Amino acid sequence: xxxxxxxxxxxxxxxxxxxGVCGGSVPSRLPAAAPTLAGFSYVRPLGAGGFADVFxxxxxxPRRAVAVKVLLEDIVDEALLRMFAAExxxxxxxxxxxxxxxxxxxxxxxDGRPYIVMEYCPASFxxxxxxxxIPVDEVLRTGVKVASALESAHRAGLLHRDIKPxxxxxxxxxxxxxxxxxxxxxxxxREGVEVFAMSVPWSAPEIIDERTSxxxxxxxxxxxxxxxxxxxxxxxxxxxxxxxxxxxxxxxxIRRAAYTPIERxxxxxxxxxxxxxxxxxxxxxxxxxxxxxAHALQLVQYDGGMPVTPLELADAVPxxxxxxxxxxxxxxxRVPHESPRRxxxxxREATGRAPSDDLPETMTRRRPAxxxxxxxGGAIVVTGVAAAVIVSVI
Numbered sequence: 001x002x003x004x005x006x007x008x009x010x011x012x013x014x015x016x017x018x019x020g021v022c023g024g025s026v027p028s029r030l031p032a033a034a035p036t037l038a039g040f041s042y043v044r045p046l047g048a049g050g051f052a053d054v055f056x057x058x059x060x061x062p063r064r065a066v067a068v069k070v071l072l073e074d075i076v077d078e079a080l081l082r083m084f085a086a087e088x089x090x091x092x093x094x095x096x097x098x099x100x101x102x103x104x105x106x107x108x109x110x111d112g113r114p115y116i117v118m119e120y121c122p123a124s125f126x127x128x129x130x131x132x133x134i135p136v137d138e139v140l141r142t143g144v145k146v147a148s149a150l151e152s153a154h155r156a157g158l159l160h161r162d163i164k165p166x167x168x169x170x171x172x173x174x175x176x177x178x179x180x181x182x183x184x185x186x187x188x189x190r191e192g193v194e195v196f197a198m199s200v201p202w203s204a205p206e207i208i209d210e211r212t213s214x215x216x217x218x219x220x221x222x223x224x225x226x227x228x229x230x231x232x233x234x235x236x237x238x239x240x241x242x243x244x245x246x247x248x249x250x251x252x253x254i255r256r257a258a259y260t261p262i263e264r265x266x267x268x269x270x271x272x273x274x275x276x277x278x279x280x281x282x283x284x285x286x287x288x289x290x291x292x293x294a295h296a297l298q299l300v301q302y303d304g305g306m307p308v309t310p311l312e313l314a315d316a317v318p319x320x321x322x323x324x325x326x327x328x329x330x331x332x333x334r335v336p337h338e339s340p341r342r343x344x345x346x347x348r349e350a351t352g353r354a355p356s357d358d359l360p361e362t363m364t365r366r367r368p369a370x371x372x373x374x375x376x377g378g379a380i381v382v383t384g385v386a387a388a389v390i391v392s393v394i
Contacts, residue, residue, distance in 0.1 A: 031055070035070060035109035040117075051075055052084075056120065059104075065120040066104060070113050081114065088116050090158055090181035098312055099149040101169060101179040121169035121177065129165055129230045136231065136266055137306045140297050142168065142176045143227045144309035147294035149178040150219060152313055154290060159214040163222035164202040165229055200247050200254075201235035202226055205281055208251050217283035220293055224278025224286075227297075231271075232262045236279060257281035268304035 031045040031053040040057040046067060047054045055068045071084055088106035095102040102119040109115055125142075128134065146168060153160060160167075160181060167180045204221035206212050228236045237253035237260075238245050259276045274296045280286045287293040294311050301308045 032070070032072060034068075035111055035113055035115065037068070037109060037115070040066070040068070051080060057117075059117075067118045067120045068115050069118065070109065070115040073111070073113050084114050084116070087181045090153070091116070091118070091179075094149075094153055094156060094158070094181070097149055097152050097314070098175070099145040099177050100152070101177045118179075119171070119177075121171050121179075123170040123174075124166060125168045125170075125176075125230060126166035129233055133233065133264075134230050136264075136268065136271075136304075137301075139227060139230045140271075140301050140306065141309045142230065143223070143297045144294045144301075144311065145176050146178050146226075147223060147290040147297070148312040150223060150290040151294065151311075153181075154216055154219070155313070159216070159219060161214045161219075162199055163219060163226055164199045165226055168226070200250050201238065202229070203254065204283070205255050205257055206283060208254050215283065216289060217286050220278055220286050220290060221283075223290060223293060224275055228262065228275050228279070231264060231267070236260065268300055268306075270303060271300045274300060 029048055031048040034042045034045070034053075034055045034057075036042075037057065039060050041060065043056040043058055043065070045053065046056050051072055053070050053072065055070065057066050057068050058064070059066050071080065085106075088103060091101060091103040092106070094100045101121070104117040104119070106114070106116045125134075146163075150160060150163070158181070160178070162180060163178075167178065168176050169179050170176055200208070202222045202225040204218040206215070207218050212218065225236050234240055235250075237250050257279060259279055261272060262275075274293075277296075278286055278293055287296065291311065291313070298308050298311070
């Protein structure tokens with residue numbers, strides 16, 4: 001694996017700076033100019049990331065606020081186009097799930113930048129867990145819902161590969177949804193995947209060591225690390241009293257995977273045991289699936305006297321295969337429509353016969369007679385009307 005390639009992917013996956021989809025810190029760069037999109041009115045920028053900008057637009061019809069993710073023009077290449085198309089495909093395939101961000105459309109702007117139109121979420125957990133103490137019941141509810149979304153993706157044959165607080169958004173009704181499937185990979189075809197994408201604080205040891213580019217146990221680790229972060233106000237291997245929380249220090253601690261208890265007195269019994277298992281160093285010691293992790297959180301809810309969040313799963317429908325080397329065209333699909341007139345012309349050219357040639361002989365002989373009958377009948381009606389007018393005048 002090319003180390004420069006790893007660093008490049010790390011840069012692409014860096015959290016968006018600026019206002020973000022739901023707020024953030026000072027931007028590291030200004031967003032590019034927003035594209036002009038037919039049917040949408042530009043409102044303001046939402047965030048600037050490593051390879052895309054996110055803007056707030058208002059859709060003209062039906063009228064609603066939408067978030068539009070636009071690929072940066074100066075770094076577009078075939079690999080990024082494939083990643084961008086994978087995000088659109090995966091999110092469109094899964095967005096019927098109540099805990100997955102809804103995608104409305106994907107296309108290309110008039111100036112050549114691919115974009116995805118998504119549901120606008122006014123908030124997220126991106127930095128909220130560092131600013132405030134999130135109630136335990138809200139964290140558990142969020143954990144079960146995101147685990148439901150993740151299990152649904154796995155059953156459809158997809159890995160998310162970048163689960164972290166900033167990728168859990170909150171809808172206008174305060175419901176958590178999983179977003180950003182831009183680096184999703186096929187579970188069945190994960191062998192040989194070149195890209196080792198990682199957000200270090202929430203990546204499993206086998207991802208840090210590049211022993212795998214993604215797996216279900218690694219996803220369980222990332223979700224467990226995310227739930228831990230929402231409860232603790234920091235990622236699992238940060239040290240609040242130390243200044244050595246660099247990427248290298250974090251990677252070193254993650255490789256050792258020594259669990260640090262959360263300093264909160266309101267945690268229900270058994271919750272830390274669940275998190276400790278999710279963050280086990282050996283993948284075989286973790287929960288075998290996102291659903292099993294969700295069930296463990298549900299038991300904590302039940303034992304703690306909290307409402308039990310239901311696990312929302314549906315029958316899996318596999319994502320249609322896309323050619324691995326195919327570069328997406330980002331064109332709007334059109335439903336084919338066969339023109340009857342064009343079909344008649346094509347049939348006449350192919351057979352040398354007009355459609356009327358296939359009618360019964362009696363019908364073809366009657367056509368002139370029917371035509372003259374219609375003409376004569378019309379003339380009689382006109383004559384009758386004229387006579388009535390003359391009589392009324394007299």
